Each structure stands twice: as structure tokens, then as C-alpha cells.
Amino acid sequence: MSYVLDYDSFVKKEKNKNLEKYAHRGTFCILNLNMFEFTALVFSPTVMVVFLLVFLVGLLLFRVRDLPPGPTRIPVIGTLWWYVLQQLRGRRMPVALFEESRRHGDVQLYYVAGNTIVYLFGYDAIQEAFVKRADDFSGRPDWLFKDLPSHGIVFSNGTKWRAIRKFTLVALRDFGVGRTSLEEKIMREVDVAAELLRQNVEQPIEMRCIFHKMVTNIIFNIIFGKRLEYDSREFAEVSEKMQSILTDGAVIEPASLIPGFVWKLIGSDKRADAKATQKETLAWVFSYVAGQIEQHRDTFQSDHIRDFVDHYLLQEREDSAAGGKSEITKELMFGAIIDMFVAGTDTTANTLNWAVLFLQENPEVQRQCQAEIREKYGERQINWSDNGTLPYTEATILEIQRLGNIAEMSVPHACVKETTFRGYRIPAGSLVQANLLSSNLDSRHWDNPTQFCPDRHLQNGILKKNPAFMPFSIGPRMCLGTQLARMEMFLIITNLLQRFQFRREHQDVRHNLECTAGQLTAAPTPYHTRVSTCDV
Numbered sequence: 001m002s003y004v005l006d007y008d009s010f011v012k013k014e015k016n017k018n019l020e021k022y023a024h025r026g027t028f029c030i031l032n033l034n035m036f037e038f039t040a041l042v043f044s045p046t047v048m049v050v051f052l053l054v055f056l057v058g059l060l061l062f063r064v065r066d067l068p069p070g071p072t073r074i075p076v077i078g079t080l081w082w083y084v085l086q087q088l089r090g091r092r093m094p095v096a097l098f099e100e101s102r103r104h105g106d107v108q109l110y111y112v113a114g115n116t117i118v119y120l121f122g123y124d125a126i127q128e129a130f131v132k133r134a135d136d137f138s139g140r141p142d143w144l145f146k147d148l149p150s151h152g153i154v155f156s157n158g159t160k161w162r163a164i165r166k167f168t169l170v171a172l173r174d175f176g177v178g179r180t181s182l183e184e185k186i187m188r189e190v191d192v193a194a195e196l197l198r199q200n201v202e203q204p205i206e207m208r209c210i211f212h213k214m215v216t217n218i219i220f221n222i223i224f225g226k227r228l229e230y231d232s233r234e235f236a237e238v239s240e241k242m243q244s245i246l247t248d249g250a251v252i253e254p255a256s257l258i259p260g261f262v263w264k265l266i267g268s269d270k271r272a273d274a275k276a277t278q279k280e281t282l283a284w285v286f287s288y289v290a291g292q293i294e295q296h297r298d299t300f301q302s303d304h305i306r307d308f309v310d311h312y313l314l315q316e317r318e319d320s321a322a323g324g325k326s327e328i329t330k331e332l333m334f335g336a337i338i339d340m341f342v343a344g345t346d347t348t349a350n351t352l353n354w355a356v357l358f359l360q361e362n363p364e365v366q367r368q369c370q371a372e373i374r375e376k377y378g379e380r381q382i383n384w385s386d387n388g389t390l391p392y393t394e395a396t397i398l399e400i401q402r403l404g405n406i407a408e409m410s411v412p413h414a415c416v417k418e419t420t421f422r423g424y425r426i427p428a429g430s431l432v433q434a435n436l437l438s439s440n441l442d443s444r445h446w447d448n449p450t451q452f453c454p455d456r457h458l459q460n461g462i463l464k465k466n467p468a469f470m471p472f473s474i475g476p477r478m479c480l481g482t483q484l485a486r487m488e489m490f491l492i493i494t495n496l497l498q499r500f501q502f503r504r505e506h507q508d509v510r511h512n513l514e515c516t517a518g519q520l521t522a523a524p525t526p527y528h529t530r531v532s533t534c535d536v
């Protein structure tokens with residue numbers, strides 16, 4: 001049987017309504033088939049399925065042609081193989097992704113479990129998406145956070161997000177971000193830490209633990225209006241639970257989309273168990289916060305607002321007096337408190353941890369900071385109002401943040417509607433994540449980006465801004481605690497440097513400046529420090 005289709009003559013004859021003739025002789029379209037056989041063939045299930053498949057594949061090819069590039073996408077598996085490969089190689093995702101950007105460019109597409117993930121690299125692409133195109137790229141992917149029991153600031157969208165973000169910023173301002181009341185809280189922790197260091201002079205100590213306690217207590221004090229003793233049971237419990245939300249859960253990274261059994265198969269049992277552990281931890285945190293709110297209710301006085309919780313109770317009262325329903329629900333408030341602990345402790349503590357490491361690895365930089373502090377202020381305490389008067393020390397803090405890269409990736413954003421970005425189609429609902437590491441190390445904006453060099457932030461002895469400096473991300477979703485974190489870092493680093501010198505545990509053993517794997521924030525691999533009192 002031959003299948004040569006004489007389409008023209010078929011159409012002509014059709015028009016002439018001369019079908020009968022062709023019903024008997026099959027010379028016109030498909031040799032040896034009459035009209036009825038031809039129709040039966042065309043409408044046979046097999047041929048229809050083939051046509052449908054060809055149509056769908058064509059449509060798919062047309063639809064994926066304009067998507068951003070990335071590692072090969074395999075049907076069903078997507079780019080899951082790529083994540084698994086990096087895990088097996090022991091690579092950290094942000095670094096592996098950054099390396100892929102050399103091959104695929106600044107906008108890349110990945111597929112995991114049927115979800116589209118777009119990664120952005122380098123200052124220009126991130127700025128274009130998160131600032132110039134903020135309306136399209138400032139959402140959060142609800143589907144990624146659906147298991148979270150509460151959506152505070154980090155995980156909410158739309159009017160809820162705007163309301164709780166504004167409320168929190170106003171409360172933080174009222175409780176002293178940039179003011180003396182907060183300065184006192186921070187300096188109290190500096191004094192306690194200084195006492196601890198004095199007791200351990202010349203002993204190898206882990207600064208990581210001390211910094212974690214300091215910043216946890218600062219946030220605790222802002223939220224609940226009191227500080228806890230470092231060696232109390234309550235402090236240990238709060239600190240441990242908040243820490244484990246971040247390190248165990250990792251629910252806010254795309255890798256969490258990978259099913260638990262895949263992690264188990266590739267030997268990463270810790271990740272497989274993480275989600276279960278996190279549920280328990282969140283339940284504990286919720287009941288703890290609820291208890292604190294109830295205690296505050298009993299002693300609340302509207303003319304004496306003590307802390308963030310009181311701020312919430314005041315808002316609740318004012319809204320109910322006005323007969324309206326508060327936009328700041330209890331659920332949002334819970335979420336915001338957890339967010340501040342989770343987003344505000346590990347990030348700041350790890351930056352401080354990097355600070356001591358960079359300073360002890362670069363003793364000349366440390367010496368110059370100390371000389372500047374001593375020359376300007378002698379032994380008097382450094383205050384927040386002194387910010388801007390210590391250019392070399394402040395440039396050093398910027399360089400610590402740039403190279404420490406504690407937030408190597410932004411929190412996942414979502415593309416709120418289908419859009420075109422740099423010529424690529426970005427499907428609605430795609431998860432969009434900025435590789436902040438790639439901006440802080442962007443060789444188009446920094447000379448020798450991997451070198452530790454505070455002077456790069458100075459021009460004629462004055463601090464200069466480089467827009468590619470992006471530890472807090474940019475745009476409307478930029479870190480809400482930026483000001484608080486800057487204040488903490490400035491006061492803690494300057495006041496400790498004024499009093500102490502930090503040295504390696506073994507003078508001739510350098511730290512390799514590697515990060516601990518598997519954490520959301522990039523912490524340096526553990527190290528010890530020997531502290532001596534400052535004699536510059």
C-alpha cells in the first residue's frame with residue numbers, strides 16, 4: 001500500500017461534490033483506499049493519538065523555546081538530576097549554581113517536581129528583576145510555603161504582607177532601631193560578652209556560640225521586653241528551637257521540593273527527617289509565643305508600651321475600639337515574631353562569626369581598625385551616633401559582609417504573572433531566586449572579587465557605595481532588619497575590637513575560609529580564637 005497524498009485534486013474533487021467516484025477508485029489521495037476507508041483511517045484512534053502527540057510536542061517545543069536556558073531538562077525528572085548530582089559531589093548549591101551561570105548566563109531555568117525555578121545571577125539581572133520590575137518579581141511562592149503553619153512577613157503576599165511589614169518596621173523604629181533605647185540593649189550584651197571573654201583570655205574559644213547568644217537576646221529583648229541569662233534553661237531552649245527552625249528545616253529553599261525518599265537514596269537522611277523535626281519545633285515555638293502574649297495581656301498598660309508584643313496588643317485594642325477588625329491578626333503577629341528570630345539571629349550571629357575569622361586571618365586589617373578606634377575615641381564606648389566616623393573599620397565590616405556572604409541566595413520570590421524578562425518567557429508562579437553571592441563576587445563590578453580588601457570600599461578616606469554590594473538583597477523584599485543588623489554589627493564589632501585582640505588558635509594554621517554545608521546561612525566551618533586584651 002502506498003500513501004501518496006494528492007491533496008490538490010482531493011480538494012478540487014471535494015468542491016465538485018464528486019465523492020462517489022472516489023469512493024470506488026482510490027487513485028486520488030491514498031492509493032488503494034476508497035473514501036470511506038480513508039475517513040476511517042483518519043479518524044482511527046491510533047492516528048488521532050499520533051496527531052495529538054505531534055501537536056502537543058510541537059506546542060511544547062514552541063513553549064519551551066523561549067524559556068531561559070539551564071541544565072538539560074529530562075521529561076518528568078526535569079533538572080532534579082542536576083541537584084542530586086551536586087549533592088553527590090558534596091557541592092553547595094549556591095556555589096554550584098553560580099558556576100553554572102558561566103555556562104548558561106545570568107537567567108537560568110530549572111524544573112523540580114513540576115515547578116519552574118528561575119535563578120538570577122550578577123548585579124544587573126538581580127537589580128533589573130527585583131527593583132525595576134519589582135511589581136512582577138516581589139511575590140513569594142505560596143505553594144512552596146504551604147506546609148508552614150504561619151505566614152508572617154517573609155512568607156506572606158499582597159495586602160497581608162504590606163500590613164505586617166509596615167507594622168513591624170514602625171514597631172522596630174519605636175523600639176529604638178537607630179535610637180539609644182536599643183543601643184542600651186545591644187551594649188548590655190557587649191558587656192556580658194566582654195566579661196565572658198575576659199574570663200577566657202588566651203583560651204581557645206568559639207566566638208560563634210557567644211555571638212549567637214548575644215543576638216538572640218537582643219531580638220528577645222525587642223520582642224518580649226526582657227533579656228534572659230545565657231545559662232538559664234529558658235534561654236537554652238529558645239535558642240535551640242530557633243536555631244533548629246533554620247538549620248533543620250530549610251523549607252524555604254527549592255531543594256526542599258525534592259522528595260524525602262530521594263534524599264534518603266542519596267544518603268542524606270538528615271534532610272529527609274528535617275521536615276518532621278521542623279513541625280515539632282514550630283509547635284513548641286508557637287506555644288511559647290502564645291504564653292508570652294498572654295503574660296503581656298495581664299500586665300498591659302496602653303500608656304507604657306514595653307516591647308513588640310505590647311505594640312501588637314495596643315494595635316489590637318485600637319482596632320477593636322474603632323469597631324474594625326485588625327489587619328494584624330494574631331496569626332500574622334506569631335509569624336512576624338518567628339520571622340524576626342529566624343531571620344534576625346543566625347544571619348547576624350554568622351556575620352559576626354565571619355568578622356572574627358577574617359580579622360584573625362588578616363591581623364594587619366585588625367590592627368588598623370583598632371588604631372582608628374583608639375585614635376578617635378580612646379577608651380570611651382563607641383555609640384551608634386559615631387557611625388560614619390570610623391571609615392576604615394566600617395569599610396572592613398562591609399568587606400566582611402561581602403565576602404562572608406551569609407545569605408548566598410535571596411529567600412525565594414515568585415513571578416506574579418507570566419512575563420518576559422531579558423527576552424525569556426517566565427511563567428506565572430515561577431519561583432525566582434537571586435544568587436546574591438554572584439553579585440557580591442561579580443567581577444563586572446569588583447576588582448579581584450575573591451580578595452579580602454576593605455580599601456575597595458574607600459575613596460580618598462571616605463566610604464564609597466558599590467551598588468553590587470548586596471548582602472541584604474534589594475527591592476521591596478529587601479531585608480526588613482537591615483538597619484537593626486547594621487547597628488548590631490557596628491556596635492558589637494567596634495566595642496569588642498576596642499577591648500580585645502583576636503588571634504588564631506595555632507598561629508601557623510590558616511583557616512581555609514570554607515563554609516559549613518547544608519545550612520541556609522553560610523557559616524564558616526567551626527574554628528577557635530584566642531583572645532587577649534587590647535594593647536594597641
Ligand code: HEM
Nearest residue numbers: 153154343344347348407410411472473477479480481485
Ligand atoms: C547581617 C544580618 C542580615 C542579613 C545578611 C539578612 C539578609 C536577608 C536577606 C538576603 C533577605 C531576603 C530578601 C529577599 O528575599 O530578597 C532577608 C529578608 C528578611 N530579613 Fe534579613 N538579614 C539580616 C538580619 C535581619 C534581622 C536582624 C532581622 C530582624 C528583624 C531580619 C529580618 C528579615 C525579614 C523579616 C525578612 C523578610 C522580608 C520580606 O519578605 O519582606 N533580617 N534578610
